[in-house]
Amino acid sequence: MSKTLQDRLHDAKVVLDHVHAALGRHSTRLPREVETSFRALVDYRTDIDHWLGMLEARAAACRLLNALETQADLDDCVPLGATRVKYQHVRFIGVQAYVTTNWALADRITGMVGRILCTPEAGLNGVNPAHLISHFVTRDKIRKTTAAALFESVRQSFGWPIGLSYAIRNHFVHDGAQIGGSDFFEGSSAASAFQISADGWDRVEKKVEAEYRVDRLCHRAGASWPSTPQDDLRVVLAVCEREMDDALGVLLGSRVGHCGRTWPSWWARIDGVHE
Numbered sequence: 001m002s003k004t005l006q007d008r009l010h011d012a013k014v015v016l017d018h019v020h021a022a023l024g025r026h027s028t029r030l031p032r033e034v035e036t037s038f039r040a041l042v043d044y045r046t047d048i049d050h051w052l053g054m055l056e057a058r059a060a061a062c063r064l065l066n067a068l069e070t071q072a073d074l075d076d077c078v079p080l081g082a083t084r085v086k087y088q089h090v091r092f093i094g095v096q097a098y099v100t101t102n103w104a105l106a107d108r109i110t111g112m113v114g115r116i117l118c119t120p121e122a123g124l125n126g127v128n129p130a131h132l133i134s135h136f137v138t139r140d141k142i143r144k145t146t147a148a149a150l151f152e153s154v155r156q157s158f159g160w161p162i163g164l165s166y167a168i169r170n171h172f173v174h175d176g177a178q179i180g181g182s183d184f185f186e187g188s189s190a191a192s193a194f195q196i197s198a199d200g201w202d203r204v205e206k207k208v209e210a211e212y213r214v215d216r217l218c219h220r221a222g223a224s225w226p227s228t229p230q231d232d233l234r235v236v237l238a239v240c241e242r243e244m245d246d247a248l249g250v251l252l253g254s255r256v257g258h259c260g261r262t263w264p265s266w267w268a269r270i271d272g273v274h275e
Contacts, residue, residue, distance in 0.1 A: 005245040006055055008252040009048050012112075016045045037115075037124075044112045054105045058241075061098035065194070065234055068094065072190035088188040092177060095233065099169040102241065106132050106248060113251040132244075133166050136251070138212050154247055159218030161243035163208035164236065171204065179203075185233075194233040201230050219243065 003011070020042045068078055068091060077084040080093070107129075114130020130136075136154040171177055177184040177200075184200035186192045209215055219225070223243065226235045 002246075003249060003253070005249050005252075006052060008249045009052055009055075009109075012252055013045055013048045016042055016048075020045065041112075041115060047108065047112075051105055051108060054101060054108075058098060058101045058105065061094060061101055062234075062237075064094040065091070065098065069190040069193040076189050078190070087190040088185075091185070091194070092172070095177070095237075096172045098237065099165070099172055102244070103166065103169050106244060109248050109252065110135065113254070117251065117254060132162060132247070133212055136247075137162055137214060140213070154250060155214065156218055157220050157250075158243050158247035159212070159214035160208070160216055161219060161223075161240040162247060163212040163214045163218075164204060165240035165244055166212070167204045167207045168233075168237070168240075170207075171200075186230075196230040196233055196236075198230070 019038060023038055023042065069087065071078045072087050073084065075084075076087045078087050078090050080090050110132045111129035114135060115124060118130045118135055137159045139152075139155060171179075171184060182199040182203075183197060184203075186195035186197045220243070223239075225239060226232075229236045
């Protein structure tokens, strides 16, 4: 069974714990800039615990959306905390909570792995850290910033679902899921459930193709996809989550694997032990 994103995060923390211990033994033998770089990576150890909590928060947001339409009363209201609120508003709140949590998590993980897998100009940029779309999906950007081994692999294998997820996230966060008089969903009542309007889906697909420069071929061979994605946004989000998590797992695995293989030799050589 392949490792989950949660597993990959645990692995990363173990590696960073080893680096932290090694720094305690060798810091006086390292050039100042090298030590500073290592310590910046080690600082992510405490962040990883928070990211694991974000995975739980994302799952909670997803549960809020499950069967939401079945909870509507005659006034088209559904439970939200201790009160009842119009279905369309809870649907919007729930989707926005899910997509923002999902992408906050992706941004933080990509910012960490970018310190190893991207060029210094991109990976060490505290103001504009590495981003999943710009540094690992959009070809014009990754050509200049990303390690050669990963140059096309993430884009070609996961670009389409990542792009869809990001376009949906931006549409909910920046446009409120409505623009130019056109709503993202087919209807506002619980009867429409999570059906996506033709205009809404078309807008998302065109944005992915035009701005992120990926198409439907940029996904893994054999990956299962909904044959009619407009029927239920939740199905689309679930597929995109699976593919995004695997893409982030690839990046974390590449980073942790690199550290796990090279850093023991690094510390041994500082000790004067040549393998």
